[in-house]
Amino acid sequence: MKAVGVVAGCVVLVFLALVGFAACAPQQSPTGASGACSAVVVPAGELPTGTVAGYSGDQLANAAQILAAGAALGLSSRDQTIGVMTAMGESSLHVIDYGDAAGPDSRGLFQQRANGAWGSYEDRMDPFTSATNFFRAMVGNVPDRDELPPTEVAHRTQRNADPNHYTRFWEPAVAVVAALGGGGTCVTGAGAPGGDGRQLAAALVAKIDAGKITGLSGPVLDQIRWAATGENAAECSIDVRVLQIITIAADTFDSVGISSINRYCTRTLAGAGTQSRHYMAGGGHAVDFYGFNGKATTGADTNAITLIRALDALLPPGSMIGQVQCRAAAGTSITTRTATQFNDTCHHLHIDVDPKTTTLLGTGEPA
Structure with a gap:
C-alpha cells in the first residue's frame, strides 16, 4: 500500500520534559482540521512497558511520535488514530528501510515513495516528519474525513489499491492511542452520551x-x-x-x-x-x-x-x-x-x- 502525493513540510519535534511529546507549530497551519476531540499528547516517560494490541517497545514509541505530529498540526484524536491505523497497515509501526514489488522505493512508517512529494529519504525515515507529511496530505485530500470510515480516509490519503485494507487495524489503533493517553469515547467520536x-x-x-x-x-x-x-x-x-x-x-x-x-x-x-x-x-x-x-x-x-x-x-x-x-x-x-x-x-x-x-x-x- 504505497503513498504517492503530498507537499513536504518541515516541523521540528521538541521533547519537553514537563509535558511529554510536543512540537513546534508548523510553518503553515492545515485547513479543514475537524473533530471535536482534543489532540492526544503523550506525557514524557509514560510509554506503556508491556504489549498493547500486539504492539510494544519501538512500535509504541513510533505511535507516540505519530500522535505528536498530529497534535502539532492541531488535529483531533480521531485524525491521530487514523494516522496510527495507517502506519499499522503499512509497516506494523516499524520504520522500514525497504520497499516491495509494488513500491521498491517505499520507506518508513507510512511506506512513502521517493517521488519528491513525500520529502527526502531522511524525511521518510523519520517517524515525526513522515507522520507530519501524512497528516498534511490527509487534511488536503480528505476535507470531509469526519463523515467517512477511517479506512476510507487512509485510502484517499495513501491512494492505495484496496480501500478496505486498513479496516482491521482500526480497533488496535484505538487501543494503542488509549494506552498512550487518549480516551476511548473521544477517539471513536462518540461524543456526549444521550438519554435522560x-x-x-x-x-x-x-x-x-x-x-x-x-x-x-x-x-x-x-x-x-x-x-x-x-x-x-x-x-x-x-x-x-x-x-x-x-x-x-x-x-x-x-x-x-x-x-x-x-x-x-x-x-x-x-x-x-x-x-x-x-x-x-x-x-x-x-x-x-x-x-x-x-x-x-x-x-x-x-x-x-x-x-x-x-x-x-x-x-x-x-x-x-x-x-x-x-x-x-x-x-x-x-x-x-x-x-x-x-x-x-x-x-x-x-x-x-x-x-x-x-x-x-x-x-x-x-x-
Whole structure:
C-alpha cells in the first residue's frame, strides 16, 4: 500500500520534559482540521512497558511520535488514530528501510515513495516528519474525513489499491492511542452520551453490576441505583450531566472508582462544605473519581489527563475541574476551553457542572 502525493513540510519535534511529546507549530497551519476531540499528547516517560494490541517497545514509541505530529498540526484524536491505523497497515509501526514489488522505493512508517512529494529519504525515515507529511496530505485530500470510515480516509490519503485494507487495524489503533493517553469515547467520536437521567443511570447500574464502576462507600453507588428508578430522588438526585460525565469515564477506562457524588444526600460537609456543588442546590452536581483502571488518581496522572481531554470539548460553560495545582506540580498542566480549574486535594479528580444551568454536555441544549 504505497503513498504517492503530498507537499513536504518541515516541523521540528521538541521533547519537553514537563509535558511529554510536543512540537513546534508548523510553518503553515492545515485547513479543514475537524473533530471535536482534543489532540492526544503523550506525557514524557509514560510509554506503556508491556504489549498493547500486539504492539510494544519501538512500535509504541513510533505511535507516540505519530500522535505528536498530529497534535502539532492541531488535529483531533480521531485524525491521530487514523494516522496510527495507517502506519499499522503499512509497516506494523516499524520504520522500514525497504520497499516491495509494488513500491521498491517505499520507506518508513507510512511506506512513502521517493517521488519528491513525500520529502527526502531522511524525511521518510523519520517517524515525526513522515507522520507530519501524512497528516498534511490527509487534511488536503480528505476535507470531509469526519463523515467517512477511517479506512476510507487512509485510502484517499495513501491512494492505495484496496480501500478496505486498513479496516482491521482500526480497533488496535484505538487501543494503542488509549494506552498512550487518549480516551476511548473521544477517539471513536462518540461524543456526549444521550438519554435522560434514568436511562443513563440504568446503563451505569449495569456497569456497577459488572464491576466496572466501584465506590468508596455504599451510598455513592446507591445514588446511581436510585437515579435509575427515581427512588429517593428528592434527597439524593444526580444532575443528568454528572451521569453523562460518569458514563464517559466508564466508557474511557476499563474500571472507574467514585468517591463522592451527592453530599446533600449523605449530609457530608467536606471540602467546600455547603458551597460545594456536591452539596448546594440539592447536591449531585459534582463527581469525585478516586481511581481509573485500578490505579489511584491524583488529578494529575495520565488517566486524569485522559479524562479531562475527553471531556474538554463537551463540558458546558460554568463547569469546574479540580486539582489544578496538582497538575502544575506534576508538570501536566493543560488548558481547558470552558471549564474553570481550581485547587483541590491531590487524591482524586473533581469535575462539576453549574447547578444554575441545565446545558447538556456537547450540545449547548438544556436538559
